[in-house]
Amino acid sequence: xxKKAKYVIIGGGISGTSIAYHLADAGENDIxxxxxxxxxxxxxxxxxxxxxxxxxxxxxCRMAKMSIDFFEKAEEILEYDGDVEFxxxxxxxxxxxxxxxxxxxKNVRLQRSLGxxxxxxxxxxxxxxxxxxxxxxxxxxxxxxxxxxxxxxxMTDAFYKAAKKRGVTFYTYTHVExxxxxxxxxxxxxxxxxxxxxxxxxxxxxxxxxxxxEMVDVDIPVFSQNREILVTEPIEKIQGPMVISFSKxxxxxxxxxxxxxxxxxxxxxxGYSVHSTWKFLDEMAKTAAGLLPPIGELRVIRQWGxxxxxxxxxxxxxxxCDVNGFYMACGFSGHGFxxxxxxxxxxSEMLLGLEPSMPLEELALERFEGQDxxxxxxxxx
Amino acid sequence: xxxNKVIICRCSxxxxxxxxxxFKEGYETFDEVKRIARVGMxxxxxxxxxxxxxxxxxxxxxxxxxxxxxxxxxxxxxxxKLSAIKEAAEDEEES
Numbered sequence: 001x002x003k004k005a006k007y008v009i010i011g012g013g014i015s016g017t018s019i020a021y022h023l024a025d026a027g028e029n030d031i032x033x034x035x036x037x038x039x040x041x042x043x044x045x046x047x048x049x050x051x052x053x054x055x056x057x058x059x060x061c062r063m064a065k066m067s068i069d070f071f072e073k074a075e076e077i078l079e080y081d082g083d084v085e086f087x088x089x090x091x092x093x094x095x096x097x098x099x100x101x102x103x104x105x106k107n108v109r110l111q112r113s114l115g116x117x118x119x120x121x122x123x124x125x126x127x128x129x130x131x132x133x134x135x136x137x138x139x140x141x142x143x144x145x146x147x148x149x150x151x152x153x154x155m156t157d158a159f160y161k162a163a164k165k166r167g168v169t170f171y172t173y174t175h176v177e178x179x180x181x182x183x184x185x186x187x188x189x190x191x192x193x194x195x196x197x198x199x200x201x202x203x204x205x206x207x208x209x210x211x212x213x214e215m216v217d218v219d220i221p222v223f224s225q226n227r228e229i230l231v232t233e234p235i236e237k238i239q240g241p242m243v244i245s246f247s248k249x250x251x252x253x254x255x256x257x258x259x260x261x262x263x264x265x266x267x268x269x270x271g272y273s274v275h276s277t278w279k280f281l282d283e284m285a286k287t288a289a290g291l292l293p294p295i296g297e298l299r300v301i302r303q304w305g306x307x308x309x310x311x312x313x314x315x316x317x318x319x320x321c322d323v324n325g326f327y328m329a330c331g332f333s334g335h336g337f338x339x340x341x342x343x344x345x346x347x348s349e350m351l352l353g354l355e356p357s358m359p360l361e362e363l364a365l366e367r368f369e370g371q372d373x374x375x376x377x378x379x380x381x
Numbered sequence: 382x383x384x385n386k387v388i389i390c391r392c393s394x395x396x397x398x399x400x401x402x403x404f405k406e407g408y409e410t411f412d413e414v415k416r417i418a419r420v421g422m423x424x425x426x427x428x429x430x431x432x433x434x435x436x437x438x439x440x441x442x443x444x445x446x447x448x449x450x451x452x453x454x455x456x457x458x459x460x461x462k463l464s465a466i467k468e469a470a471e472d473e474e475e476s
Contacts, residue, residue: 153416282470285463299460
């Protein structure tokens with residue numbers, strides 16, 4: 001193992017690999033990435049593979065749009081030899097009642113003002129997009145045609161390969177045990193395979209980001225929560241867009257491979273378990289078969305869980321802090337995968353002292369001092 | 382036999398040549414190969430390919446097979462229709 005590096009990135013999911021790529025692409029050549037398992041073994045590889053721009057806060061919308069713009073050209077930019085399975089057939093967000101429809105209208109206005117081509121649809125128009133949608137329980141919907149699906153493993157692989165080609169060193173199956181500071185500045189990272197002296201540590205540890213923060217006595221106001229998900233057997237294509245509903249608590253999309261991936265959230269304690277439960281399976285089956293009846297005839301072949309890293313306002317934290325050289329990209333609240341490209345770009349700009357591609361105040365760690373929850377993001381399943 | 386014609390994973394149509402190409406690129410564990418090539422992700426859940434892939438990893442990297450970790454076995458053990466799960470859940474609520 002290397003004894004020294006300028007940058008040590010902790011976490012080999014979409015955020016870490018994107019940060020590594022963006023830093024290396026900007027000319028930095030002394031970068032190490034540490035991952036405790038295999039790449040994308042955490043939240044990235046466990047997510048629902050959806051990418052959308054229909055958010056309720058300006059920062060989330062901007063980050064999502066910049067990321068979608070990147071995904072459209074990702075294979076070309078990263079010179080990836082595979083197919084990242086990017087499919088832009090839209091996200092249909094279903095409203096259940098007047099109140100939800102009113103909020104959707106407000107969100108669509110915000111999204112359109114930022115160049116995101118979202119629109120309101122009647123229940124009938126929604127049925128044209130998804131013929132098997134049970135409109136008896138649908139009030140109205142919103143739709144954005146450039147949202148869609150992307151394979152999390154392969155997108156991470158694309159960033160990994162492009163970063164590796166640019167000289168980044170990757171250590172997988174390597175556990176970070178501690179971070180050493182001296183006079184309020186980063187000094188080294190200790191792992192089970194050796195110690196690496198460094199100037200910068202970038203915390204991209206997803207569901208474990210708060211534990212990395214504790215190693216340098218930085219209290220990151222995030223918590224982790226298990227969210228469950230399942231996949232069905234593959235069938236011929238019957239559904240283009242992702243269907244989601246915040247009130248009904250579901251997201252459900254057919255992947256290019258033919259399987260359906262679906263998930264939902266529930267109130268449960270903060271923690272690090274990613275186990276599967278019967279309760280999820282029961283509730284998911286009821287919700288999916290109720291909203292999309294023919295989907296009920298599909299066989300579930302596998303279920304799993306993954307960690308949402310929740311921030312107080314459901315917007316990410318992309319920030320430095322009062323420990324010199326310690327930076328973090330965490331608190332994505334369930335949408336870190338879809339914001340991967342912009343996370344890498346913003347973090348590299350921050351580290352290199354470049355002009356940021358978008359305002360960063362709403363993403364800074366300091367925003368939680370004297371909390372302002374006005375911009376609370378509600379568009380989270 | 383031509384490794385392009387040896388099917389390792391029937392669910393996702395992965396050949397022996399595909400496996401060797403991944404090994405050459407540095408994907409050395411079952412979990413890593415699974416994420417790129419989809420072995421173990423299909424309806425059989427690695428019941429067919431699991432042993433074969435582990436044996437190939439052991440052979441290719443000259444490691445004892447007991448050191449080649451398998452993926453985490455996840456529920457369900459066999460495919461079950463969502464509608465059947467829904468009906469069972471509703472029956473339980475009524476009783």
